[in-house]
Amino acid sequence: EAGVAQSPRYKIIEKRQxxxxxxxxxxxxxxxxxxQQILGQGPKLLIQFQNNGVVDDSQLPKDRFSAERLKxxxxxxxxxPAKLEDSAVYLCASRAFAARSSEQFFGPGTRLTVL
Amino acid sequence: TQLLEQSPQFLSIQEGENLTVYCNSSSVFSSLQWYRQEPGEGPVLLVTVVTGGEVKKLKRLTFQFGDARKDSSLHITAAQPGDTGLYLCAGGVPPGTYKYIFGTGTRLKVLA
Structure with missing residues:
Protein backbone atom coordinates (compact mmCIF):
# COMPACT_ATOMS: atom_id res chain seq x y z
CA GLU A 1 0.00 0.00 0.00
CA ALA A 2 1.44 3.36 -1.04
CA GLY A 3 1.86 5.93 1.72
CA VAL A 4 0.96 9.60 1.83
CA ALA A 5 2.81 11.47 -0.90
CA GLN A 6 3.86 15.10 -0.64
CA SER A 7 5.65 17.45 -3.00
CA PRO A 8 7.88 19.27 -3.20
CA ARG A 9 10.12 17.94 -0.40
CA TYR A 10 11.97 21.25 -0.07
CA LYS A 11 11.17 24.82 -1.06
CA ILE A 12 13.09 28.06 -0.56
CA ILE A 13 11.36 31.35 -1.30
CA GLU A 14 11.70 35.00 -0.39
CA LYS A 15 9.21 36.73 1.87
CA ARG A 16 6.11 38.06 0.15
CA GLN A 17 6.33 35.33 -2.52
CA GLN A 36 2.65 23.00 10.49
CA GLN A 37 5.73 21.85 12.43
CA ILE A 38 8.24 24.48 13.47
CA LEU A 39 11.72 23.11 14.14
CA GLY A 40 11.90 21.24 17.43
CA GLN A 41 8.17 21.53 18.19
CA GLY A 42 5.13 19.33 17.84
CA PRO A 43 2.91 19.63 14.77
CA LYS A 44 0.12 22.21 14.87
CA LEU A 45 -3.11 21.42 13.04
CA LEU A 46 -3.91 23.93 10.31
CA ILE A 47 -6.92 22.35 8.63
CA GLN A 48 -8.89 19.08 8.66
CA PHE A 49 -10.96 17.79 5.72
CA GLN A 50 -13.59 15.07 5.76
CA ASN A 51 -13.90 14.03 2.10
CA ASN A 52 -13.94 17.43 0.35
CA GLY A 53 -15.51 19.39 3.23
CA VAL A 54 -13.67 21.40 5.87
CA VAL A 55 -14.19 20.07 9.42
CA ASP A 56 -11.84 22.44 11.26
CA ASP A 57 -9.78 25.38 10.06
CA SER A 58 -9.77 27.37 13.28
CA GLN A 59 -5.96 27.66 13.37
CA LEU A 60 -5.46 28.42 9.69
CA PRO A 61 -4.26 32.03 9.15
CA LYS A 62 -6.87 32.72 6.54
CA ASP A 63 -5.47 36.08 5.50
CA ARG A 64 -2.54 34.28 3.87
CA PHE A 65 -3.17 30.53 3.94
CA SER A 66 -5.71 28.63 1.87
CA ALA A 67 -6.36 24.94 1.29
CA GLU A 68 -8.61 22.85 -0.86
CA ARG A 69 -9.30 19.18 -1.40
CA LEU A 70 -10.53 18.59 -4.90
CA LYS A 71 -13.00 15.73 -5.32
CA PRO A 81 2.24 36.09 0.68
CA ALA A 82 4.78 34.20 2.77
CA LYS A 83 6.34 35.63 5.93
CA LEU A 84 9.60 34.71 7.64
CA GLU A 85 7.70 32.98 10.46
CA ASP A 86 6.13 30.57 7.96
CA SER A 87 9.45 28.70 7.77
CA ALA A 88 8.52 25.21 8.94
CA VAL A 89 7.80 21.67 7.80
CA TYR A 90 4.30 21.23 6.42
CA LEU A 91 2.97 17.74 7.07
CA CYS A 92 0.00 16.07 5.45
CA ALA A 93 -1.72 13.13 7.12
CA SER A 94 -4.69 10.94 6.29
CA ARG A 95 -6.82 8.39 8.09
CA ALA A 96 -9.26 5.82 6.84
CA PHE A 97 -12.24 6.32 9.07
CA ALA A 98 -13.50 8.21 12.06
CA ALA A 99 -12.74 6.20 15.18
CA ARG A 100 -10.65 6.94 18.25
CA SER A 101 -8.30 4.07 17.53
CA SER A 102 -7.78 4.67 13.84
CA GLU A 103 -4.31 5.69 12.81
CA GLN A 104 -3.14 8.87 11.13
CA PHE A 105 -0.55 8.19 8.43
CA PHE A 106 1.85 11.03 7.77
CA GLY A 107 3.70 12.00 4.63
CA PRO A 108 7.40 12.98 4.72
CA GLY A 109 6.56 16.68 4.78
CA THR A 110 7.64 19.73 2.81
CA ARG A 111 10.37 21.83 4.39
CA LEU A 112 9.75 25.51 3.62
CA THR A 113 12.42 28.15 4.15
CA VAL A 114 11.37 31.79 3.80
CA LEU A 115 14.28 34.23 3.38
CA THR B 1 -6.81 26.50 24.45
CA GLN B 2 -5.82 22.89 25.05
CA LEU B 3 -2.13 22.30 25.59
CA LEU B 4 -0.05 19.17 26.01
CA GLU B 5 3.24 19.73 27.80
CA GLN B 6 5.94 17.10 27.46
CA SER B 7 8.88 16.63 29.77
CA PRO B 8 11.74 16.46 29.55
CA GLN B 9 12.26 18.50 26.39
CA PHE B 10 15.64 16.90 25.71
CA LEU B 11 17.16 13.67 26.97
CA SER B 12 20.58 12.19 26.25
CA ILE B 13 21.29 8.82 27.83
CA GLN B 14 23.63 5.86 27.49
CA GLU B 15 22.57 2.62 25.84
CA GLY B 16 20.96 0.27 28.38
CA GLU B 17 19.50 2.98 30.62
CA ASN B 18 15.80 3.35 31.37
CA LEU B 19 13.80 6.53 30.82
CA THR B 20 10.32 7.97 31.19
CA VAL B 21 8.72 10.72 29.13
CA TYR B 22 5.68 12.56 30.45
CA CYS B 23 2.77 14.19 28.64
CA ASN B 24 0.56 16.42 30.78
CA SER B 25 -2.50 18.59 30.30
CA SER B 26 -5.30 20.16 32.28
CA SER B 27 -7.75 19.02 29.58
CA VAL B 28 -9.48 15.67 29.12
CA PHE B 29 -8.79 13.78 25.91
CA SER B 30 -10.85 11.06 24.23
CA SER B 31 -7.68 9.18 23.30
CA LEU B 32 -3.93 9.61 23.51
CA GLN B 33 -1.44 8.62 20.85
CA TRP B 34 2.35 8.40 20.94
CA TYR B 35 4.46 8.93 17.84
CA ARG B 36 8.16 8.76 17.02
CA GLN B 37 9.58 11.04 14.36
CA GLU B 38 12.98 10.77 12.71
CA PRO B 39 14.72 13.59 10.82
CA GLY B 40 13.22 14.23 7.38
CA GLU B 41 10.23 11.99 7.98
CA GLY B 42 6.70 12.31 9.26
CA PRO B 43 5.68 11.00 12.68
CA VAL B 44 4.96 7.27 12.92
CA LEU B 45 2.31 6.00 15.32
CA LEU B 46 3.56 3.80 18.17
CA VAL B 47 0.37 3.28 20.16
CA THR B 48 -3.13 4.56 20.88
CA VAL B 49 -4.71 4.39 24.34
CA VAL B 50 -8.37 5.19 24.79
CA THR B 51 -9.38 4.12 28.33
CA GLY B 52 -8.39 5.91 31.54
CA GLY B 53 -5.77 3.86 33.37
CA GLU B 54 -4.96 1.79 30.30
CA VAL B 55 -1.45 0.35 30.01
CA LYS B 56 -0.02 -0.96 26.74
CA LYS B 57 3.33 -2.58 26.10
CA LEU B 58 5.22 -2.64 22.83
CA LYS B 59 8.42 -4.66 23.33
CA ARG B 60 10.58 -2.43 25.55
CA LEU B 61 8.11 0.48 25.50
CA THR B 62 5.33 0.82 28.09
CA PHE B 63 2.58 3.40 27.65
CA GLN B 64 0.09 4.50 30.29
CA PHE B 65 -2.98 6.72 30.04
CA GLY B 66 -3.87 8.56 33.24
CA ASP B 67 -7.04 7.62 35.10
CA ALA B 68 -8.58 11.02 34.36
CA ARG B 69 -7.43 10.90 30.71
CA LYS B 70 -5.46 14.14 31.15
CA ASP B 71 -1.94 12.75 31.11
CA SER B 72 0.21 9.91 29.82
CA SER B 73 3.68 8.45 30.16
CA LEU B 74 6.05 6.51 27.95
CA HIS B 75 8.65 4.32 29.63
CA ILE B 76 11.53 2.78 27.69
CA THR B 77 13.50 -0.08 29.26
CA ALA B 78 17.11 -0.68 28.26
CA ALA B 79 17.22 2.05 25.63
CA GLN B 80 19.03 1.37 22.36
CA PRO B 81 20.53 3.76 19.78
CA GLY B 82 17.63 2.86 17.47
CA ASP B 83 15.26 4.52 19.94
CA THR B 84 16.78 7.91 19.11
CA GLY B 85 14.22 10.37 17.77
CA LEU B 86 11.55 12.93 18.57
CA TYR B 87 8.74 11.49 20.68
CA LEU B 88 5.37 13.18 20.39
CA CYS B 89 2.15 12.65 22.28
CA ALA B 90 -1.15 13.67 20.69
CA GLY B 91 -4.50 14.01 22.42
CA GLY B 92 -7.77 13.36 20.68
CA VAL B 93 -10.12 16.28 21.18
CA PRO B 94 -13.66 15.24 22.26
CA PRO B 95 -16.42 14.99 21.28
CA GLY B 96 -15.33 12.90 18.36
CA THR B 97 -14.18 15.42 15.81
CA TYR B 98 -11.00 13.35 15.42
CA LYS B 99 -8.84 16.42 15.76
CA TYR B 100 -5.51 15.91 17.51
CA ILE B 101 -3.50 18.30 19.66
CA PHE B 102 0.19 17.46 19.62
CA GLY B 103 2.52 17.84 22.55
CA THR B 104 5.66 19.94 22.63
CA GLY B 105 7.90 16.95 21.92
CA THR B 106 10.78 15.14 23.64
CA ARG B 107 14.01 14.74 21.74
CA LEU B 108 15.79 11.56 22.81
CA LYS B 109 19.36 10.64 21.97
CA VAL B 110 20.68 7.23 22.99
CA LEU B 111 24.46 6.96 22.90
CA ALA B 112 26.15 3.65 22.09
Whole structure:
Protein backbone atom coordinates (compact mmCIF):
# COMPACT_ATOMS: atom_id res chain seq x y z
CA GLU A 1 0.00 0.00 0.00
CA ALA A 2 1.44 3.36 -1.04
CA GLY A 3 1.86 5.93 1.72
CA VAL A 4 0.96 9.60 1.83
CA ALA A 5 2.81 11.47 -0.90
CA GLN A 6 3.86 15.10 -0.64
CA SER A 7 5.65 17.45 -3.00
CA PRO A 8 7.88 19.27 -3.20
CA ARG A 9 10.12 17.94 -0.40
CA TYR A 10 11.97 21.25 -0.07
CA LYS A 11 11.17 24.82 -1.06
CA ILE A 12 13.09 28.06 -0.56
CA ILE A 13 11.36 31.35 -1.30
CA GLU A 14 11.70 35.00 -0.39
CA LYS A 15 9.21 36.73 1.87
CA ARG A 16 6.11 38.06 0.15
CA GLN A 17 6.33 35.33 -2.52
CA UNK A 18 3.67 32.64 -2.95
CA UNK A 19 4.09 28.89 -2.53
CA UNK A 20 1.91 25.81 -2.89
CA UNK A 21 2.23 22.32 -1.46
CA UNK A 22 0.55 19.17 -2.73
CA UNK A 23 -0.62 16.07 -0.89
CA UNK A 24 -1.92 12.75 -2.18
CA UNK A 25 -3.38 10.74 0.71
CA UNK A 26 -3.62 6.99 0.97
CA UNK A 27 -6.30 5.71 -1.41
CA UNK A 28 -9.71 5.55 0.20
CA UNK A 29 -8.83 7.67 3.23
CA UNK A 30 -11.67 10.08 3.91
CA UNK A 31 -9.97 12.37 6.42
CA UNK A 32 -7.02 14.57 5.52
CA UNK A 33 -5.02 16.89 7.78
CA UNK A 34 -2.46 19.62 7.16
CA UNK A 35 -0.07 20.39 10.02
CA GLN A 36 2.65 23.00 10.49
CA GLN A 37 5.73 21.85 12.43
CA ILE A 38 8.24 24.48 13.47
CA LEU A 39 11.72 23.11 14.14
CA GLY A 40 11.90 21.24 17.43
CA GLN A 41 8.17 21.53 18.19
CA GLY A 42 5.13 19.33 17.84
CA PRO A 43 2.91 19.63 14.77
CA LYS A 44 0.12 22.21 14.87
CA LEU A 45 -3.11 21.42 13.04
CA LEU A 46 -3.91 23.93 10.31
CA ILE A 47 -6.92 22.35 8.63
CA GLN A 48 -8.89 19.08 8.66
CA PHE A 49 -10.96 17.79 5.72
CA GLN A 50 -13.59 15.07 5.76
CA ASN A 51 -13.90 14.03 2.10
CA ASN A 52 -13.94 17.43 0.35
CA GLY A 53 -15.51 19.39 3.23
CA VAL A 54 -13.67 21.40 5.87
CA VAL A 55 -14.19 20.07 9.42
CA ASP A 56 -11.84 22.44 11.26
CA ASP A 57 -9.78 25.38 10.06
CA SER A 58 -9.77 27.37 13.28
CA GLN A 59 -5.96 27.66 13.37
CA LEU A 60 -5.46 28.42 9.69
CA PRO A 61 -4.26 32.03 9.15
CA LYS A 62 -6.87 32.72 6.54
CA ASP A 63 -5.47 36.08 5.50
CA ARG A 64 -2.54 34.28 3.87
CA PHE A 65 -3.17 30.53 3.94
CA SER A 66 -5.71 28.63 1.87
CA ALA A 67 -6.36 24.94 1.29
CA GLU A 68 -8.61 22.85 -0.86
CA ARG A 69 -9.30 19.18 -1.40
CA LEU A 70 -10.53 18.59 -4.90
CA LYS A 71 -13.00 15.73 -5.32
CA UNK A 72 -12.15 14.51 -1.82
CA UNK A 73 -8.77 13.10 -2.85
CA UNK A 74 -5.67 15.28 -3.43
CA UNK A 75 -5.18 18.47 -1.49
CA UNK A 76 -3.18 21.66 -1.92
CA UNK A 77 -2.08 24.16 0.71
CA UNK A 78 -1.12 27.65 -0.44
CA UNK A 79 0.61 30.54 1.29
CA UNK A 80 0.29 34.00 -0.25
CA PRO A 81 2.24 36.09 0.68
CA ALA A 82 4.78 34.20 2.77
CA LYS A 83 6.34 35.63 5.93
CA LEU A 84 9.60 34.71 7.64
CA GLU A 85 7.70 32.98 10.46
CA ASP A 86 6.13 30.57 7.96
CA SER A 87 9.45 28.70 7.77
CA ALA A 88 8.52 25.21 8.94
CA VAL A 89 7.80 21.67 7.80
CA TYR A 90 4.30 21.23 6.42
CA LEU A 91 2.97 17.74 7.07
CA CYS A 92 0.00 16.07 5.45
CA ALA A 93 -1.72 13.13 7.12
CA SER A 94 -4.69 10.94 6.29
CA ARG A 95 -6.82 8.39 8.09
CA ALA A 96 -9.26 5.82 6.84
CA PHE A 97 -12.24 6.32 9.07
CA ALA A 98 -13.50 8.21 12.06
CA ALA A 99 -12.74 6.20 15.18
CA ARG A 100 -10.65 6.94 18.25
CA SER A 101 -8.30 4.07 17.53
CA SER A 102 -7.78 4.67 13.84
CA GLU A 103 -4.31 5.69 12.81
CA GLN A 104 -3.14 8.87 11.13
CA PHE A 105 -0.55 8.19 8.43
CA PHE A 106 1.85 11.03 7.77
CA GLY A 107 3.70 12.00 4.63
CA PRO A 108 7.40 12.98 4.72
CA GLY A 109 6.56 16.68 4.78
CA THR A 110 7.64 19.73 2.81
CA ARG A 111 10.37 21.83 4.39
CA LEU A 112 9.75 25.51 3.62
CA THR A 113 12.42 28.15 4.15
CA VAL A 114 11.37 31.79 3.80
CA LEU A 115 14.28 34.23 3.38
CA THR B 1 -6.81 26.50 24.45
CA GLN B 2 -5.82 22.89 25.05
CA LEU B 3 -2.13 22.30 25.59
CA LEU B 4 -0.05 19.17 26.01
CA GLU B 5 3.24 19.73 27.80
CA GLN B 6 5.94 17.10 27.46
CA SER B 7 8.88 16.63 29.77
CA PRO B 8 11.74 16.46 29.55
CA GLN B 9 12.26 18.50 26.39
CA PHE B 10 15.64 16.90 25.71
CA LEU B 11 17.16 13.67 26.97
CA SER B 12 20.58 12.19 26.25
CA ILE B 13 21.29 8.82 27.83
CA GLN B 14 23.63 5.86 27.49
CA GLU B 15 22.57 2.62 25.84
CA GLY B 16 20.96 0.27 28.38
CA GLU B 17 19.50 2.98 30.62
CA ASN B 18 15.80 3.35 31.37
CA LEU B 19 13.80 6.53 30.82
CA THR B 20 10.32 7.97 31.19
CA VAL B 21 8.72 10.72 29.13
CA TYR B 22 5.68 12.56 30.45
CA CYS B 23 2.77 14.19 28.64
CA ASN B 24 0.56 16.42 30.78
CA SER B 25 -2.50 18.59 30.30
CA SER B 26 -5.30 20.16 32.28
CA SER B 27 -7.75 19.02 29.58
CA VAL B 28 -9.48 15.67 29.12
CA PHE B 29 -8.79 13.78 25.91
CA SER B 30 -10.85 11.06 24.23
CA SER B 31 -7.68 9.18 23.30
CA LEU B 32 -3.93 9.61 23.51
CA GLN B 33 -1.44 8.62 20.85
CA TRP B 34 2.35 8.40 20.94
CA TYR B 35 4.46 8.93 17.84
CA ARG B 36 8.16 8.76 17.02
CA GLN B 37 9.58 11.04 14.36
CA GLU B 38 12.98 10.77 12.71
CA PRO B 39 14.72 13.59 10.82
CA GLY B 40 13.22 14.23 7.38
CA GLU B 41 10.23 11.99 7.98
CA GLY B 42 6.70 12.31 9.26
CA PRO B 43 5.68 11.00 12.68
CA VAL B 44 4.96 7.27 12.92
CA LEU B 45 2.31 6.00 15.32
CA LEU B 46 3.56 3.80 18.17
CA VAL B 47 0.37 3.28 20.16
CA THR B 48 -3.13 4.56 20.88
CA VAL B 49 -4.71 4.39 24.34
CA VAL B 50 -8.37 5.19 24.79
CA THR B 51 -9.38 4.12 28.33
CA GLY B 52 -8.39 5.91 31.54
CA GLY B 53 -5.77 3.86 33.37
CA GLU B 54 -4.96 1.79 30.30
CA VAL B 55 -1.45 0.35 30.01
CA LYS B 56 -0.02 -0.96 26.74
CA LYS B 57 3.33 -2.58 26.10
CA LEU B 58 5.22 -2.64 22.83
CA LYS B 59 8.42 -4.66 23.33
CA ARG B 60 10.58 -2.43 25.55
CA LEU B 61 8.11 0.48 25.50
CA THR B 62 5.33 0.82 28.09
CA PHE B 63 2.58 3.40 27.65
CA GLN B 64 0.09 4.50 30.29
CA PHE B 65 -2.98 6.72 30.04
CA GLY B 66 -3.87 8.56 33.24
CA ASP B 67 -7.04 7.62 35.10
CA ALA B 68 -8.58 11.02 34.36
CA ARG B 69 -7.43 10.90 30.71
CA LYS B 70 -5.46 14.14 31.15
CA ASP B 71 -1.94 12.75 31.11
CA SER B 72 0.21 9.91 29.82
CA SER B 73 3.68 8.45 30.16
CA LEU B 74 6.05 6.51 27.95
CA HIS B 75 8.65 4.32 29.63
CA ILE B 76 11.53 2.78 27.69
CA THR B 77 13.50 -0.08 29.26
CA ALA B 78 17.11 -0.68 28.26
CA ALA B 79 17.22 2.05 25.63
CA GLN B 80 19.03 1.37 22.36
CA PRO B 81 20.53 3.76 19.78
CA GLY B 82 17.63 2.86 17.47
CA ASP B 83 15.26 4.52 19.94
CA THR B 84 16.78 7.91 19.11
CA GLY B 85 14.22 10.37 17.77
CA LEU B 86 11.55 12.93 18.57
CA TYR B 87 8.74 11.49 20.68
CA LEU B 88 5.37 13.18 20.39
CA CYS B 89 2.15 12.65 22.28
CA ALA B 90 -1.15 13.67 20.69
CA GLY B 91 -4.50 14.01 22.42
CA GLY B 92 -7.77 13.36 20.68
CA VAL B 93 -10.12 16.28 21.18
CA PRO B 94 -13.66 15.24 22.26
CA PRO B 95 -16.42 14.99 21.28
CA GLY B 96 -15.33 12.90 18.36
CA THR B 97 -14.18 15.42 15.81
CA TYR B 98 -11.00 13.35 15.42
CA LYS B 99 -8.84 16.42 15.76
CA TYR B 100 -5.51 15.91 17.51
CA ILE B 101 -3.50 18.30 19.66
CA PHE B 102 0.19 17.46 19.62
CA GLY B 103 2.52 17.84 22.55
CA THR B 104 5.66 19.94 22.63
CA GLY B 105 7.90 16.95 21.92
CA THR B 106 10.78 15.14 23.64
CA ARG B 107 14.01 14.74 21.74
CA LEU B 108 15.79 11.56 22.81
CA LYS B 109 19.36 10.64 21.97
CA VAL B 110 20.68 7.23 22.99
CA LEU B 111 24.46 6.96 22.90
CA ALA B 112 26.15 3.65 22.09
Missing amino acids: SVAFWCNPISGHATLYWY GVDSTLKIQ
